[in-house]
Structure formats: C-alpha cells, structure tokens
Amino acid sequence: xxxxxxxxxxxxxxxxxxxxxxxxxxxxxxxxxxxxxxxxxxxxxxxxxxxxxxxxxxxxxxxxxxxxxxxxxxxxxxxxxxxxxxxxxxxxxxxxxxxxxxxxxxxxxxxxxxxxxxxxxxxxxxxxxxxxxxxxxxxxxxxxxxxxxxxxxxxxxxxxxxxxxxxxxxxxxxxxxxxxxxxxxxxxxxxxxxxxxxxxxxxxxxxxxxxxxxxxxxxxxxxxxxxxxxxxxxxxxxxxxxxxxxxxxxxxxxxxxxxxxxxxxxxxxxxxxxxxxxxxx
Amino acid sequence: xxxxxxxxxxxxxxxxxxxxxxxxxxxxxxxxxxxxxxxxxxxxxxxxxxxxxxxxxxxxxxxxxxxxxxxxxxxxxxxxxxxxxxxxxxxxxxxxxxxxxxxxxxxxxxxxxxxxxxxxxxxxxxxxxxxxxxxxxxxxxxxxxxxxxxxxxxxxxxxxxxxxxxxxxxxxxxxxxxxxxxxxxxxxxxxxxxxxxxxxxxxxxxxxxxxxxxxxxxxxxxxxxxxxxxxxxxxxxxxxxxxxxxxxxxxxxxxxxxxxxxxxxxxxxxxxxxxxxxxxxxxxxxxxxxxxxxxxxxxxxxxxxxxxxxxxxxxxxxxxxxxxxxxxxxxxxxxxxxxxxxxxxxxxxxxxxxxxxxxxxxxxxxxxxxxxxxxxxxxxxxxxxxxxxxxxxxxxxxxxxxxxxxxxxxxxxxxxxxxxxxxxxxxxxxxxxxxxxxxxxxxxxxxxxxxxxxxxxxxxxxxxxxxxxxxxxxxxxxxxxxxx
Numbered sequence: 146x147x148x149x150x151x152x153x154x155x156x157x158x159x160x161x162x163x164x165x166x167x168x169x170x171x172x173x174x175x176x177x178x179x180x181x182x183x184x185x186x187x188x189x190x191x192x193x194x195x196x197x198x199x200x201x202x203x204x205x206x207x208x209x210x211x212x213x214x215x216x217x218x219x220x221x222x223x224x225x226x227x228x229x230x231x232x233x234x235x236x237x238x239x240x241x242x243x244x245x246x247x248x249x250x251x252x253x254x255x256x257x258x259x260x261x262x263x264x265x266x267x268x269x270x271x272x273x274x275x276x277x278x279x280x281x282x283x284x285x286x287x288x289x290x291x292x293x294x295x296x297x298x299x300x301x302x303x304x305x306x307x308x309x310x311x312x313x314x315x316x317x318x319x320x321x322x323x324x325x326x327x328x329x330x331x332x333x334x335x336x337x338x339x340x341x342x343x344x345x346x347x348x349x350x351x352x353x354x355x356x357x358x359x360x361x362x363x364x365x366x367x368x369x370x371x372x373x374x375x376x377x378x379x380x381x382x383x384x385x386x387x388x389x390x391x392x393x394x395x396x397x398x399x400x401x402x403x404x405x406x407x408x409x410x411x412x413x414x415x416x417x418x419x420x421x422x423x424x425x426x
Numbered sequence: 427x428x429x430x431x432x433x434x435x436x437x438x439x440x441x442x443x444x445x446x447x448x449x450x451x452x453x454x455x456x457x458x459x460x461x462x463x464x465x466x467x468x469x470x471x472x473x474x475x476x477x478x479x480x481x482x483x484x485x486x487x488x489x490x491x492x493x494x495x496x497x498x499x500x501x502x503x504x505x506x507x508x509x510x511x512x513x514x515x516x517x518x519x520x521x522x523x524x525x526x527x528x529x530x531x532x533x534x535x536x537x538x539x540x541x542x543x544x545x546x547x548x549x550x551x552x553x554x555x556x557x558x559x560x561x562x563x564x565x566x567x568x569x570x571x572x573x574x575x576x577x578x579x580x581x582x583x584x585x586x587x588x589x590x591x592x593x594x595x596x597x598x599x600x601x602x603x604x605x606x607x608x609x610x611x612x613x614x615x616x617x618x619x620x621x622x623x624x625x626x627x628x629x630x631x632x633x634x635x636x637x638x639x640x641x642x643x644x645x646x647x648x649x650x651x652x653x654x655x656x657x658x659x660x661x662x663x664x665x666x667x668x669x670x671x672x673x674x675x676x677x678x679x680x681x682x683x684x685x686x687x688x689x690x691x692x693x694x695x696x697x698x699x700x701x702x703x704x705x706x707x708x709x710x711x712x713x714x715x716x717x718x719x720x721x722x723x724x725x726x727x728x729x730x731x732x733x734x735x736x737x738x739x740x741x742x743x744x745x746x747x748x749x750x751x752x753x754x755x756x757x758x759x760x761x762x763x764x765x766x767x768x769x770x771x772x773x774x775x776x777x778x779x780x781x782x783x784x785x786x787x788x789x790x791x792x793x794x795x796x797x798x799x800x801x802x803x804x805x806x807x808x809x810x811x812x813x814x815x816x817x818x819x820x821x822x823x824x825x826x827x828x829x830x831x832x833x834x835x836x837x838x839x840x841x842x843x844x845x846x847x848x849x850x851x852x853x854x855x856x857x858x859x860x861x862x863x864x865x866x867x868x869x870x871x872x873x874x875x876x877x878x879x880x881x882x883x884x885x886x887x888x889x890x891x892x893x894x895x896x897x898x899x900x901x902x903x904x905x906x907x908x909x910x
Contacts, residue, residue, distance in 0.1 A: 376525075403600050410522070410597045417525030417535075423606070 148173040151186050153206040158219040161272040162207045165223050178206070198238060205239065220246050223268060228261045235262045245275045251291065252283035259287045266296045281305060281315060282324035292330055299336035302327060306341060306356055307363035314346055328371045338378040339368060343408055345384060345397045353397060358411035365415035379416045381408050383424060432870060435827035437466030440860035444821040445813055446796035447857055449849055452841035453477045454828035459490050463855040466824055472514055478504060478541055479840040481551050483561045486512035486849045489543070495536060499528040499631045501585055503571055504539035512851045520596050523570055538571040542643040549647030552794045552842050554714040563594045569643040573634065576605040580625040580635050587640040589664060602682050604638055610684045611673060617690065617734035620744045626670050638668040644711040646676065649721045651760065658685040667710035667725070672733050672748060674710040674725065686760065690733060697763040705748045706732035709792035709840060718799040719757055722766050727754040730788030752782035755793045755803055769803065773818040778901040792840040802843045809836035
C-alpha cells in the first residue's frame, strides 16, 4: 500500500480528501485516529514529529504519508496526489478553519502549471471549501483566470512597498504593469485586503533599514491612484525578524508594535481605513 | 427628591478666606465654554465652543471641541480636540483619528474624542503646583471611540473605548483598545452572558453597544507608591473608570495590561465590602503629587444605575443591576482600599437615608483636589458646583443658570478651578463674601412674610421628641440589620 491516510472523526476535510482519492482511483489505506488508528498514528507522529505541524487547535487532519513524504491538510494532499511536488510553490500549509483554506499562493508557483493549480482549487471549491488566495503581484494573469472562474472567495495582496522599491523588496524582477494589474484585480474579488509588512531591507550602499513612514505613505498613495479609492482595506504588519529567511535580517532589532502607529498616520493620508495588525499580547 | 421649582442661580455662597480662590471653567449647557470668577461673574464665554470637558491652560488658552457628531450615527463623538486662545483663535487642532462618512453629512476626519484628554506636563488636567500643562508643544492623550466587533464581548457592533497618544503635530503614536483586555476585567459568567445579549445598546448608526462607557482617563504621575517600588503605579501608567461596569483600573502604558483594578464587584473581600458598591462612577484619578492627599484615588461615586450581573427586583434582567439614589465623593488609599476622606449625604448634614438624595447626580460629575486641601465637586446633573473643606463645610456654591433649550437641564459635565495667573488677560477680580441666606426667612417678592398671624395653645400636648421615628430607619437608629 503506497499511501496511508490518517483521518479524524467528523472531519469534513478528510471526507473531501477521501473523495478525491476515490475519484482518481488511487490506492490507499485509511486509519481513523479516533478509532483503530490511534496507536498507529501515535507511533507515526513520534517518528515524523518535524513533518506534522501542531497548531493552536491541535493537529490538522488529514495527514498523508507515502514512501517519499508526509503531507498535511486537504490542499497540500490533493495537490500532491494530483501533481506530485510540482504545485508546492502554489499550495502550502493551511492555517484557517470553519470551511476556509489558505496557503494558496498565486505568486508562488510556476505559471506554466496554472491549469493544474486551477484543477486542484476547482476540486476544493466544488467540495464546499472557501478559498483564501494571496499574491504579491506576480502571476497576474493567473489571478485573472481565478477571478473569472470564481476560484477565490478572498484575496490578500502583500503590497511590498512603493513602486520605486518594489523590485528590491520582492527580491526579483517584476513589471510594474503586472503589479498594477494585480492591484486592480484584487479589488474585484468578493473579499479582499491589502497588506504591507514594514520590513527592513538592504538599501543602496548595503545599509539595512526599515521602510520609512514616508515610503508607506507613498505606498498608500500608489494604492489610491491605482484603484481610484481612498478607502481600501489596508493593513500594516510588524516585521518578525525570527521568521526572515534572509540571514542578515534576523539580527535586525525588532521594532516596537507601537512604532506602527506613525506608519498608520502616514498611510491614512491616502488610505483612510488603514489599520495596524493586532499582535497577540 | 424634592427640588423647588424656584431657587437662586449663580454664586450662592462664598467664603473667600476659606476658599482656594481662582477662576472656574465649565461647559454651560448649549451656551459654550464659560469662565467665571468666585462671585459667579461671567468673565468670558467662548460661544458655542463645545467641551467634554473644557480646560483652561496657562496663558488663557482653552481646550475643547468645535462640535459633536450627529447622534444619529455616534454617541458623544467629539469631532475634534482644539486649543483656542483668549480671543477664540484656533492654535492647535486634532481630528485625524477616523475618516467618517455619515449618510447626509460631509465626509470628514474625526477625533471621536469623548469625556477626557490630558496634555503633557500635567497628569490630571487640573492645577498642580509645578506641573503646568504645555501650551505650545507636547503630546496629548485622548480618550476616543472606535467601532469594532469582538465576539468575546458580543457578536454585534461595539462602541469601544480607545486611548490614543498624539504628538503636537497630530501623529498618533500609541493606541490602547479596551475590548482587547476583556478577559482581564474579571466579569462573572452572569455578567458576560448579559453583556453578550445587551452590551448597553444605543440606537446610533443602526445600533451599537456602548459596553464600558469609559468616562475619565488620566496619568498617575509621580507618586509615593511607585517611589516605594510598586511598579503598578508607574507615573506613565493610566487610570480610567467606566460607568457601565463600575470598574476603575490602571493600565500599564508599556504593555497595555490592567495592573490595578477596583470593581466590577465589591463583595469579594472585607475591604471591598467596607468600601461599598461603587456605582456609575466618574472622574476617578490619582491625586497628583504636590496636592493634599497625593497618591490617593479620588472618585465621584455617582450612584444611580450601572453594572451587569444577577437580576434583582430593581433590575429584572440584571442590566444596570446596582442601584443607589445618592452620591459619594471618595478618597481611597489604592493599596488598602480604606476611605481616607469622603463627602456623602452624611457629611453633607442630610438625614440619611431619607434625605440622602439631596446629594445626588446619577451621571456626569467630578471632584478636583485643590492646593489648600479643599475639594471642588461638580454635582453635575443639577448644575451645582461646591467647594468643600476637609471638614466638610461648603465654602463656595454655584448653580448654573444655563438651561438648555433643546435639552432642558442645567447640567455641568465637569468644572475645573484654575489660578488667576493662568488668565493674565483679565484683571484679578474682587472677592466679595456671600453669606448664607437664611432660607427659613427668605421670601420671593409677592410671598407673605414668615410666621403665623395668630398662635394658640393646646392643653396637654407633649414636646417634640428628638428621637422621633420615621417610616424607615435613619442613621440615628443603627442596630443589627436583618443580614446580621
């Protein structure tokens, strides 16, 4: 038996996964962790602790294991069973509950694989999941396809910063027209918001510095100009150095949450509903 | 509560030798910000200039607001916080807290300020020797509103209280949101249950829950508790009180967490039970260093109706289940909760409890400690200001002659006394004593003089008893109660 599927009792996402496996005729072995599979999963968990994430509400099921890898969550499992690891950039771990799924990165994968990504999202949507997409501006044509096929119930755009710094903040080339198209598309989804994380980045001359309130004001102004609206839902987020993959940045001093209020004041000159993300106390 | 329909207004009593003399500023109902002298002379009215409250700053400056948001959409939302000079010119203004688009109104920024604010340099907003508020720079703390949802409190829209700190240039640099700390407040399950169903529902904007109704906010300032090592009382920490929940609390400025709290319950410890249930209180603040009683908490404990809890005959649903028909001014030691000084109907010389409601304001009101140890009390609902000595003698009394035309009441939200020197534009006024009128002999024009035209004697009558019984027990009849 190549695939082992661990499921939980009353788990809707487990049912969706099972349906997919059966629809595709994939051989598998299922163990219910609330019944006969309890001990087996206990042993499996001890052996694969690093591969199974335990969130605030416990372990998310289903969990799939085969000889090559361990996959957790309905999106990740279906994408894997559909296309192997090819869609990994598009679909990552889910953190939402109550019928929503996130970790769906429009900008994260190879646009040449968009049809496969769309097929996976279509299956999730057909089975009643609400899809929360995210984008940083890249792959705007894919976002357009998703909008037209109604495969996005909410979209969050990580607006990296002002136009003049965007490429540097993103860390790769991107056409301004593509960012602008994304910003415009985002506002056409049923729910959406724009977010900017006030990050440190390496400026010209090699110095590391945080985005400034003036640069956030510039970002808000750009958002207003592109969308023609000064009341976009716009959230400013605090940078968490520990989570940065850039080895030069974790040593950067973590800003105080209160520091964001100056940025909010600056942004509100152009986006009047700008708020700061609440940091759990 | 017996109120005559005819009585004098303006200053009615004044002992210059025992008063802490100065100007008094207050919001005269539907007239504007009014500055009066000790004889009730109206020194200046800033016409239609709003204020919740108004405050005089050194140099004859005045803080207040240019207006209030329509009550169709908001509850006590001040449009802005404004500093004007002696001639009414605006020298400082803040309104950029929330962009508001009310139907039928011009979209605009609003401060949504309500009930209190503090300018840097002075922790409480009233005169303290050596702690003058800044007039041309400095940050300002503002008590504001924000509409939000927090399912821990209620699944409907809440009118939440926020405290913001802004720079002189108008940048918001700090924000505290009350509902973020709901779980720290220690409500019992019955209160949470009731609050979820009725978070003090107000009709504005289609309905909104004014669940806490914070009505005062000030800094602790330097104090002996912090000097003694108690970090809860860091000078930068903020004290506030909320009338709907009977809570007075101190929050840590750095973390936002509640570090000291009085209420919502007063039945958990012997100290709380001795203090008695504080109901719908206003203007809770720490008496600043340099004033008599420094470090103690001064509170106008309104009475009236407030709180969420178990139903009782006066509150069939448990909403506003704490009831009392008289007020108290309490000065409390924040560590022991002992009452250090108080002014209640008993100290006012009223027969308790039958005549206690002659000292009673079920809403608004305040108490300011003065440098000579006197206390300026705003008994707000009746528009009465009194200055009381530590020995409870009234040495100044003023009744507002300003009744609203739209709201027929002469209420005063909160009055402040300031030194003459803070208003250099006006020559120091003359202080003329006002003797207490003997009300037993005072008659209005047209009334007959007092005293019977004829007296007759009835044989066998007994003298009146000094211990005569009324229909209810009075404070002369203390004995074991039914609960003991």
